[in-house]
Structures are given as C-alpha cells and as structure tokens.
Amino acid sequence: MRAANFHADQADSTQSARLIQSVAQQFGRLDILVNNAGLTVAAPIDSEDAxxxxxxxxxxxxxxxxxxxxxxxxxxxxxxxGS
Structure with missing residues (x-):
C-alpha cells in the first residue's frame, strides 16, 4: 500500500483540478474520488451579519x-x- 500527502484549496477550481491530476500521476490512475471538504457560513443569509x-x-x-x-x-x- 502506498500513501502520499497532497494539498489544495478546494475553493480554487484550478487547484482542485491539479490535485486530481497530481494524484493520478503519482499513482498511475484514479479509481475513486471522495469530496470531503466543506464549510458553512454561521450567519443566516438574511442577517445583517452575513x-x-x-x-x-x-x-x-x-x-x-x-x-x-x-x-x-x-x-x-x-x-x-473507468466509468
């Protein structure tokens, strides 16, 4: 089993795409993608604090x-x- 560390800013589409390319290049292929990044704005959308x-x-x-x-x-x- 091989492992590697990669870093990208999910908010940057270019970095997201490059991350996938880097993983595929490092391991020779890509079998699965798990998008596990996310965030929530704490204030309601109609709030003055939004x-x-x-x-x-x-x-x-x-x-x-x-x-x-x-x-x-x-x-x-x-x-x-793959499909």
Missing part, C-alpha cells in the same frame, strides 16, 4: 471546487477505462 465574501467562499468550496474535481476525476477515469 458577509458576501464568506458566502462566495462557501459556494466556491462546496460547489465550484467540487465540480472541478469531479470533472477532472471523470477525465482521469475515462483514460484508464
């Missing part, structure tokens, strides 16, 4: 970065014959 930049970051981490990782992972899986 910070627009915090909401943008939440969207970037919880959606945009996830989609980027899934898209890149699907490319990697297709190249080795």
């Amino acid at each position: 910070d627009a930049s915090a909401l943008d970051r939440q969207l970037a981490v919880n959606y945009t970065g996830v989609v980027a990782a899934i898209r890149e992972a699907s490319r990697c899986c297709r190249t080795v014959g």
Whole structure:
C-alpha cells in the first residue's frame, strides 16, 4: 500500500483540478474520488451579519471546487477505462 500527502484549496477550481491530476500521476490512475471538504457560513443569509465574501467562499468550496474535481476525476477515469 502506498500513501502520499497532497494539498489544495478546494475553493480554487484550478487547484482542485491539479490535485486530481497530481494524484493520478503519482499513482498511475484514479479509481475513486471522495469530496470531503466543506464549510458553512454561521450567519443566516438574511442577517445583517452575513458577509458576501464568506458566502462566495462557501459556494466556491462546496460547489465550484467540487465540480472541478469531479470533472477532472471523470477525465482521469475515462483514460484508464473507468466509468
């Protein structure tokens, strides 16, 4: 069994995609993707305390970065014959 450490900011789509590429390159293939990053803005959306930049970051981490990782992972899986 081999293990490696990788680091990326899930809010950055480019870093998310590069992370998947790095894993596939390091191990020769990609068999599974687990998106296990997420965050929640503490204030209700209609609150005066709701910070627009915090909401943008939440969207970037919880959606945009996830989609980027899934898209890149699907490319990697297709190249080795996965579905």
